[in-house]
Amino acid sequence: MSIRRLAQMPLMAAGVLAVIGTVNAQFPKISKIPKSPLTGVNTPAPEQNQTHLYCMGITNEQIDQYIKARQVQGQVLQSELTKANAKKAEADALDKKRDAENSKLAADNVQYMMKNVECRDAAKEKDPRAKEQSRLEALAEEATNANDEARAELLQKRAARVSEAIEVDADKACGGRGFSLLVACRDKKMAGDDRLQEVARLRKLEAEAGKKGDRAKELEYGKKADEIEAPMMAMSQMTCMAEHPEYNMMGAQAPREQTAEEQATHKAAQDAFSNARENADKAGQDAAKLDPGEYNKLDHCIRGVLNNTPATPIDAATKAVIQKRAGDLKPFIK
Numbered sequence: 001m002s003i004r005r006l007a008q009m010p011l012m013a014a015g016v017l018a019v020i021g022t023v024n025a026q027f028p029k030i031s032k033i034p035k036s037p038l039t040g041v042n043t044p045a046p047e048q049n050q051t052h053l054y055c056m057g058i059t060n061e062q063i064d065q066y067i068k069a070r071q072v073q074g075q076v077l078q079s080e081l082t083k084a085n086a087k088k089a090e091a092d093a094l095d096k097k098r099d100a101e102n103s104k105l106a107a108d109n110v111q112y113m114m115k116n117v118e119c120r121d122a123a124k125e126k127d128p129r130a131k132e133q134s135r136l137e138a139l140a141e142e143a144t145n146a147n148d149e150a151r152a153e154l155l156q157k158r159a160a161r162v163s164e165a166i167e168v169d170a171d172k173a174c175g176g177r178g179f180s181l182l183v184a185c186r187d188k189k190m191a192g193d194d195r196l197q198e199v200a201r202l203r204k205l206e207a208e209a210g211k212k213g214d215r216a217k218e219l220e221y222g223k224k225a226d227e228i229e230a231p232m233m234a235m236s237q238m239t240c241m242a243e244h245p246e247y248n249m250m251g252a253q254a255p256r257e258q259t260a261e262e263q264a265t266h267k268a269a270q271d272a273f274s275n276a277r278e279n280a281d282k283a284g285q286d287a288a289k290l291d292p293g294e295y296n297k298l299d300h301c302i303r304g305v306l307n308n309t310p311a312t313p314i315d316a317a318t319k320a321v322i323q324k325r326a327g328d329l330k331p332f333i334k
Helices: 003-026 060-126 129-145 149-173 179-191 195-212 215-243 260-288 292-306 316-324 326-332
Strands: none
Touching (some): 060 260, 060 292, 060 316, 060 326, 129 149, 149 179, 149 215, 179 215, 316 326
């Protein structure tokens, strides 16, 4: 080996050591890995348990806040229920008044209907059309006995139309509170139907055929008119009865329903009862300066401890804090 190469070797070794030193400076020293007491094998050190339980850390100050919230809740709830009961009493009074009015109305209706029946019977007996009704009913019976059902039906419908006209005028003569109003309502609704003109035309042809003695045409026109008129009449009358239940044969007045004021009073009472607990809870939380989340947490954890609920997520130290305040807290835990 030449003298020159030997002179360079110390310099190269110094360079390698410098590089190693630089690398070591860039990485921290690794501490010695402890051996496991069971196996003797080197294992990493275990991390500390950082689990935080939901109820952990509740303090006496927070318990004081909870107690204050519950105290205010009780006071406000009592006040709210008193107001709600007052509104209910007001609504009940209105109901009682309406019931009394309807009871009197029912008694008046009985008296009115008894007198009305007598009045209408007397009016119908005096009506000259009663003889025509009787004549048509007798002819219908004759047709039935002769097995002429088509003609019997035609005559019965004619008699019914005459009977209705008599009933309407009798009702009008005796106060006009019942059947006449229903028929007037029905006819008014039918008047707006274009088919009514066709019914009138067919009725006219029916009458002319009857005068000429053309029974076949008389039956034909009468049947066509009934097929159009009957559904119209039934629908219009049903609509009027639904809209005006007081329009009945006897003229009895319908019971009075709840007024808008009575309905509003009932709703106010119901709302007062429904909102009482919510209003009390909010007042308590506001007084104790607790937001709903904080209050619910305290309520859940305190109840869990005092009721010995096994699944309560709490540590021993916090549990002990709550248990020491059991005497103060138990009046609010039911």
